[in-house]
Amino acid sequence: xxxxxxxxxxxxxxxxxxxxxxxxxxxxxxxxxxxxxxxxxxxxxxxxxxxxxxxxxxxxxxxxxxxxxxxxxxxxxxxxxxxxxxxxxxxxxxxxxxxxxxxxxxxxxxxxxxxxxxxxxxxxxxxxxxxxxxxxxxxxxxxxxxxxxxxxxxxxxxxxxxxxxxxxxxxxxxxxxxxxxxxx
Numbered sequence: 001x002x003x004x005x006x007x008x009x010x011x012x013x014x015x016x017x018x019x020x021x022x023x024x025x026x027x028x029x030x031x032x033x034x035x036x037x038x039x040x041x042x043x044x045x046x047x048x049x050x051x052x053x054x055x056x057x058x059x060x061x062x063x064x065x066x067x068x069x070x071x072x073x074x075x076x077x078x079x080x081x082x083x084x085x086x087x088x089x090x091x092x093x094x095x096x097x098x099x100x101x102x103x104x105x106x107x108x109x110x111x112x113x114x115x116x117x118x119x120x121x122x123x124x125x126x127x128x129x130x131x132x133x134x135x136x137x138x139x140x141x142x143x144x145x146x147x148x149x150x151x152x153x154x155x156x157x158x159x160x161x162x163x164x165x166x167x168x169x170x171x172x173x174x175x176x177x178x179x180x181x182x183x184x
Contacts, residue, residue, distance in 0.1 A: 033081070035088035036137065039073065039130050040081025044089045052090035058097045061175040062183045063168070067106035073130050074110035076101070080134055083183070094138060100175050101134075104144035104168035108151055111143045116157035128159060135161035144168035 031041040052058075060083065064076030071078060080099060087097055103111055109120070110127045117125035135141060142165035143158055155164055165171045176182055 032089075033085055035085050036081035036130070036133050039071070039133065040078055040083070040085045041071070042082060042085045042089060052087050052092050054090070054092055054096075056096070058087060058092065058099075059175075059178070059180040060097075060099050060183050061172060061180040062099065062101040063172055064101055064103045064107045064110075065105035065168075067109060069126075073127050074107060076103070076107055077110060077127055077130050077134065079183075080139060081130065084134075084137060084139075097138070098180070099134075099138070100140045100142065100171065100180060102142050102144065102165070102168035102171035103162070104147040108143060108147040108153065111141070111159050111162045112153070112157055113159050116153070125159065131159050131161040142168070142171045144171075 029043055031043055033039060033041050062076060062080055064074070066075060068075045069078075080101060084097065084099070088094070109117075110125070111131070112120065112125050114124040114128055117123065131141060141162040143162050144167050145164045146167045148154070148158070148164065158164070172182065
């Protein structure tokens, strides 16, 4: 027959093992892309200090200048998908999410249509599907006309899910003056 002390120790050990198992399960969830399917993968953590706030309007303007990639697409576009996935997984409705992107510098090439991208790089633009999904969500994708002019890119060379803007600086200034938070 086990003593009360042994029973207490066994219960304490079981409680500790249960807590460790629960922590392992909660941190072992899979990467997911719940809103922008296939892009901007996230892990959903419900028990962390700062979560998206459903009472807020998310007005974000992204400054995308780099041609660096994440999972085979432009990293800046990928980050937009990640933000949308995080907000969506926190049940922030899409009508409370307003995202604008200013693409310029080396990121300008991410906005080429497949024909021009094929001509320049001998392959279709890997960002085509992501640009379409972001636009369908409601993201406004602006390409700097100064950057396209400097790179001899014509308006007809751009992906149809993007729009020319006078400059990225104008997009960034206008939207920040309208209360959009700058996302680097």
